[in-house]
Amino acid sequence: MTENRLAYVEQILADLKEQNLYNTIRTIESPQGAWVTIEGRRVLNMCSNNYLGLANHPALREAAKKAIDEYGVGPGAVRSIAGTMTVHDMLDKAVAEFKRVEAALTLQSGFMANVAVIPALVGKGDTILSDELNHASIIDGARLSRATIKVFRHADMDHLESLLKEDNEGNVLVITDGVFSMDGDIAKLPTIVELAKRYGALTMVDDAHGEGVLGENGRGIVDHFHLHGQVDVEVGTFSKAIGTVGGFAAGSAKLIEFLKQRARPFLFSSALTPPDVMATLEAIKILTNSSELVDRLWENGRYFKAEMKKLGFDVGASETPITPVMLGEAEVAAEMSKRLFEAGVFASKISFPTVPRGKARIRVMISAAHEKADLDFALEQFSKVGRDMGLIE
Numbered sequence: 001m002t003e004n005r006l007a008y009v010e011q012i013l014a015d016l017k018e019q020n021l022y023n024t025i026r027t028i029e030s031p032q033g034a035w036v037t038i039e040g041r042r043v044l045n046m047c048s049n050n051y052l053g054l055a056n057h058p059a060l061r062e063a064a065k066k067a068i069d070e071y072g073v074g075p076g077a078v079r080s081i082a083g084t085m086t087v088h089d090m091l092d093k094a095v096a097e098f099k100r101v102e103a104a105l106t107l108q109s110g111f112m113a114n115v116a117v118i119p120a121l122v123g124k125g126d127t128i129l130s131d132e133l134n135h136a137s138i139i140d141g142a143r144l145s146r147a148t149i150k151v152f153r154h155a156d157m158d159h160l161e162s163l164l165k166e167d168n169e170g171n172v173l174v175i176t177d178g179v180f181s182m183d184g185d186i187a188k189l190p191t192i193v194e195l196a197k198r199y200g201a202l203t204m205v206d207d208a209h210g211e212g213v214l215g216e217n218g219r220g221i222v223d224h225f226h227l228h229g230q231v232d233v234e235v236g237t238f239s240k241a242i243g244t245v246g247g248f249a250a251g252s253a254k255l256i257e258f259l260k261q262r263a264r265p266f267l268f269s270s271a272l273t274p275p276d277v278m279a280t281l282e283a284i285k286i287l288t289n290s291s292e293l294v295d296r297l298w299e300n301g302r303y304f305k306a307e308m309k310k311l312g313f314d315v316g317a318s319e320t321p322i323t324p325v326m327l328g329e330a331e332v333a334a335e336m337s338k339r340l341f342e343a344g345v346f347a348s349k350i351s352f353p354t355v356p357r358g359k360a361r362i363r364v365m366i367s368a369a370h371e372k373a374d375l376d377f378a379l380e381q382f383s384k385v386g387r388d389m390g391l392i393e
């Protein structure tokens with residue numbers, strides 16, 4: 001008799017499908033952009049993190065090609081042994097300058113950056129205070145650290161303060177997302193910094209959705225609130241607004257020197273490739289030189305949100321171009337996403353476990369790559385589908 005040892009896995013998959021929580025992954029057959037090809041059809045892309053349209057920008061493509069000619073395609077090793085190339089040092093320096101901090105260290109992704117930084121900074125006998133809506137990579141980094149984890153209610157500064165007042169063990173690290181990716185609200189960083197100072201805690205912000213969005217020319221949340229030098233660690237990604245792939249940690253020179261000795265993904269996983277690095281450098285150059293793309297992103301976001309509200313949709317409490325269309329039940333979100341796709345709009349549903357049960361939504365990601373005509377097309381389809389489903393008048 002053959003035993004099916006994976007029967008429980010099959011059961012979980014069947015349950016997910018039954019509850020409308022199964023995630024069907026679509027394949028994009030074209031380059032990233034405002035419009036993409038899926039299943040041979042051109043559809044308007046409203047769910048990418050390509051905020052500024054840089055993922056297929058001609059200058060970034062050129063920079064990547066040139067990098068291949070000059071430096072090849074692979075780093076050959078982890079950075080701490082023989083994988084740090086001139087281009088990596090250049091990018092570390094450029095990120096530090098852009099973020100207006102003493103030093104930065106680039107890593108393989110934003111996820112890796114959290115897994116690198118948190119267990120290096122705190123360990124068994126220390127305490128982490130973490131916002132309940134923090135990104136999965138913060139949660140995993142925190143778990144790997146083996147520090148005691150205390151979760152504060154989302155953006156609830158009174159709750160954070162009450163946790164800071166407790167008799168916490170060891171070093172205390174407060175961690176928050178900068179912009180919360182599912183709702184588009186901005187962390188109350190000035191209050192977090194003030195409270196952390198008062199109670200002698202360290203602060204860390206993950207600015208994955210703030211880079212290229214908030215602050216002068218997209219420098220991020222610390223710049224937005226003029227908190228330079230007051231946040232101990234900034235973590236970020238190149239895979240969203242910057243348009244490429246990779247992550248980083250930024251802060252004081254001492255912090256970065258320490259991470260180079262202790263951060264395990266830096267020590268045990270190979271470096272970014274030269275084309276990734278040079279395309280990223282090009283993106284930072286574009287942002288440094290002009291606020292045009294960031295301005296267009298905000299203009300697009302404001303326009304789309306205002307029009308969606310006029311149509312009668314609940315777009316939540318977003319303070320950024322991220323536009324959640326709150327729908328409640330997972331099956332409603334799934335049905336709406338399906339109908340929108342048939343109408344030529346690619347806008348994915350987000351449901352449990354990414355957001356709490358009963359808070360399913362379509363999350364619209366606005367981009368500087370969208371033309372006004374694109375946004376109008378999307379609004380027309382949202383309006384039609386919303387009416388057909390009886391969600392709006």
Ligand SMILES: *Cc1c(COP(=O)(O)O)cnc(C)c1O
Pocket residue numbers: 109110111112135137138177181206207208209237238239246247
């Ligand atoms: C997307 C995201 C990450 C992961 O970044 P990658 O570079 O894609 O690994 C980490 N933290 C937050 C808050 C994110 O939104």
